[in-house]
Amino acid sequence: MGxxxxxxxxxxxxxxxxxxxxxxxxxxxxxxxxxxxxSKSGLFAHFGSKEELQLAVLxxxxxxxxxxxxxxxFRLPRGLARLRAIxxxxxxxxxxxxxxGGCVINAAAAExxxxxxPLRDEVKHSLLAxxxxxxxxxxxxxxxxxxxxxxxAEQIAFELEGIYQVTQQSRRLLDDPDADRRALAAFDRxxxxxxxxxxKE
Amino acid sequence: MGxxxxxxxxxxxxxxxxxxxxxxxxxxxxxxxxxxxxSKSGLFAHFGSKEELQLAVLxxxxxxxxxxxxxxxFRLPRGLARLRAIxxxxxxxxxxxxxxGGCVINAAAAExxxxxxPLRDEVKHSLLAxxxxxxxxxxxxxxxxxxxxxxxAEQIAFELEGIYQVTQQSRRLLDDPDADRRALAAFDRxxxxxxxxxxKE
DNA sequence: CACCTTATAGAACGATCGTTCGTTTGTGTC
DNA sequence: GACACAAACGAACGATCGTTCTATAAGGTG
Numbered sequence: 477m478g479x480x481x482x483x484x485x486x487x488x489x490x491x492x493x494x495x496x497x498x499x500x501x502x503x504x505x506x507x508x509x510x511x512x513x514x515s516k517s518g519l520f521a522h523f524g525s526k527e528e529l530q531l532a533v534l535x536x537x538x539x540x541x542x543x544x545x546x547x548x549x550f551r552l553p554r555g556l557a558r559l560r561a562i563x564x565x566x567x568x569x570x571x572x573x574x575x576x577g578g579c580v581i582n583a584a585a586a587e588x589x590x591x592x593x594p595l596r597d598e599v600k601h602s603l604l605a606x607x608x609x610x611x612x613x614x615x616x617x618x619x620x621x622x623x624x625x626x627x628x629a630e631q632i633a634f635e636l637e638g639i640y641q642v643t644q645q646s647r648r649l650l651d652d653p654d655a656d657r658r659a660l661a662a663f664d665r666x667x668x669x670x671x672x673x674x675x676k677e
Numbered sequence: 678m679g680x681x682x683x684x685x686x687x688x689x690x691x692x693x694x695x696x697x698x699x700x701x702x703x704x705x706x707x708x709x710x711x712x713x714x715x716s717k718s719g720l721f722a723h724f725g726s727k728e729e730l731q732l733a734v735l736x737x738x739x740x741x742x743x744x745x746x747x748x749x750x751f752r753l754p755r756g757l758a759r760l761r762a763i764x765x766x767x768x769x770x771x772x773x774x775x776x777x778g779g780c781v782i783n784a785a786a787a788e789x790x791x792x793x794x795p796l797r798d799e800v801k802h803s804l805l806a807x808x809x810x811x812x813x814x815x816x817x818x819x820x821x822x823x824x825x826x827x828x829x830a831e832q833i834a835f836e837l838e839g840i841y842q843v844t845q846q847s848r849r850l851l852d853d854p855d856a857d858r859r860a861l862a863a864f865d866r867x868x869x870x871x872x873x874x875x876x877k878e
Numbered sequence: 879c880a881c882c883t884t885a886t887a888g889a890a891c892g893a894t895c896g897t898t899c900g901t902t903t904g905t906g907t908c
Numbered sequence: 909g910a911c912a913c914a915a916a917c918g919a920a921c922g923a924t925c926g927t928t929c930t931a932t933a934a935g936g937t938g
Contacts, residue, residue, distance in 0.1 A: 479935075480885065497791055502702070505926065517928080518886040526926060577791040586787045589850040590698055590778040600850055607851075634847065634859045638839030645842070646835065649790040649801055650808075658835045665870060680905080681915070706896065718898080719916040727896060 484522045487512055489574075491533050492540075496570075497577035500530050500584045500595065527594060534598045537580040538605075545569045546609060555620040556667060559613045563636060563663055567643055567656065578648055582641070607633050627670045635666055685723045688713055690775075692734050693741075697771075698778035701731050701785045701796065728795060735799045738781040739806075746770045747810060756821040757868060760814045764837060764864055768844055768857065779849055783842070808834050828871045836867055 490511050495503050505526060509516045523529040549561035565572075570579055577583075581602050588596040610633035617623045639662045646655035691712050696704050706727060710717045724730040750762035766773075771780055778784075782803050789797040811834035818824045840863045847856035 478884090483885080499788065504924080506924065515887045516926085517888075520927070521885075578787075583787050585846055585850050586779075586784050587700065589846070596850070603846070603851060628862075630855070631859055631862055634843055634856075635840070635863050637846070638841075638843035638863065639836070640839075641842040641846070642835055642839035645786055645790070645804070645838070649786050649797070650804060654831070655835075658832055661829075661832055662836050662839070669866060669870065679914090684915080705894080707894065716917045717896085718918075721897070722915075 480522070483514075487514075487519055487522060488532055488536050491529065492536050492580065493574045493576060495530075495533050495537075495580045496575040496583075499587055500533055500580060501587050503530060503533070505529075530595055531598055534581060534584060534595070534602065538602045540573050541569065541581070541602075541606075544572050554613070554616040556617050556622045559610075559617055559667075560663070562610070562613060563639075563659075566640055567659055570644075578644060582644065607637070610636055621672060623667075623670045624672055632666060632670065636663070639663060639666075681723070684715075688715075688720055688723060689733055689737050692730065693737055693781065694775045694777060696731075696734050696738075696781045697776040697784075700788055701734055701781060702788050704731060704734065706730070731796055732799055735782060735785060735796070735803065739803045741774050742770065742782070742803075742807075745773050755814070755817040757818050757823045760811075760818055760868075761864070763811070763814060764840075764860075767841055768860055771845075779845060783845065808838070811837055822873060824868075824871045825873050833867060833871065837864070840864060840867075 487508065491503060491508055494508060494511065498504075503526070505516050505520055508529075509519045512519060523532060545562060545565040549558050549565055552558045552561050569575075581599055584595065584599045585603060588599055607630075611629045614623065614627065614629040614632045618625060618627050618629070639659050643655050643659040646652040646658070652658075688709065692704060692709055695709060695712065699705070704727070706717050706721055709730075710720045713720060724733060746763060746766040750759050750766055753759045753762050770776075782800060785796065785800045786804060789800055808831075812830045815824065815828065815830040815833045819826060819828050819830070840860050844856050844860040847853040847859070853859075
């Protein structure tokens with residue numbers, strides 16, 4: 477890795493955690509420059525525009541999410557075990573990754589949902605990819621005979637995202653100590669309602 | 678209402694819809710001044726600081742939420758009918774109110790959840806008040822015999838907020854045409870799982 | 879070493895930010 | 909009409925914003 481790539485990655489690391497606190501829109505070249513002990517122009521040259529920097533941060537975030545949340549879960553056998561692992565990793569991924577201020581993409585989703593442009597497109601792409609992954613995982617649980625054949629996979633993915641978002645808000649804003657427990661309870665109810673009926677005894 | 682109050686309310690109206698698009702943190706005195714055809718200093722004098730303006734917008738938002746979502750629902754008899762009305766009004770309240778860019782408080786929740794200060798406190802207060810309202814409404818449905826006595830009202834309020842948030846994101850960012858249907862499906866499943874068991878026939 | 883490319887720094891630009899100050903305009907009261 | 913008070917304005921401040929330009933320093937290759 478050349479010197480340029482190395483510096484660029486160091487900038488991105490700092491921008492990543494900075495964006496976690498200030499939001500992708502709140503990123504400032506000046507602040508980022510002094511955090512990385514660089515000049516504004518020197519830093520700027522690595523991206524060419526602020527928007528490119530923001531896009532790079534979003535892509536970085538998406539990649540780390542895949543590394544921390546999805547990849548480990550995909551080492552588990554397909555089915556409910558894998559789905560559960562995704563949810564568990566997902567709920568805690570802001571602790572594992574360097575995200576003191578919460579998930580970057582989720583914050584960006586609220587920030588850019590009504591501002592057309594490349595940033596909104598990138599966020600939308602990330603969230604659609606996640607939703608597809610969730611849908612696929614649910615469908616495999618159906619194929620494995622763990623969930624009922626008439627299960628609406630998209631509906632489950634939809635509700636899982638709801639559980640994630642309210643959990644983040646409850647933890648981060650409301651300081652609700654029961655958030656994690658409630659999230660798991662919601663997940664269990666979601667799975668139970670769609671599980672195949674075992675023989676009653 | 679004196680001239681001052683009148684102008685202040687006009688500013689607040691504009692700030693309200695502006696904040697819907699730019700976020701409470703993205704409010705700009707300059708932009709707001711030209712939208713209201715006032716000078717920056719003339720507008721500024723009504724609030725004394727930007728933070729006071731932001732707080733006023735949050736309070737305005739909370740009041741409109743109560744007017745549009747809660748008050749109509751509370752004209753219905755207590756119980757599941759009222760709970761359902763709250764959810765229905767809630768999901769659509771950004772259309773009814775002048776909120777082209779989505780719910781101001783919900784966006785502010787993601788924006789300030791890690792930035793201590795009066796703004797975060799105000800947002801937290803608003804969301805806690807809503808959660809209390811939801812919990813009370815659920816408990817009354819229990820008292821009315823519509824939900825089971827062992828129902829965890831806090832858990833239901835928790836999950837309702839999840840449904841709201843994922844619905845907003847699905848509609849606004851993902852342009853998901855099924856969001857409303859899925860939200861109602863999630864709500865129905867939530868209620869059904871806690872409903873009292875009627876005699877099987 | 880020289881050479882070329884890349885990387886970084888420094889200074890400055892115009893724009894916008896929130897805020898302050900002094901003044902002018904408007905409104906209502908005696 | 910004179911006075912008091914509130915409301916709005918216009919100009920300016922210092923700070924920060926993203927960006928551009930030019931120059932210096934560092935790295936790699938012959």
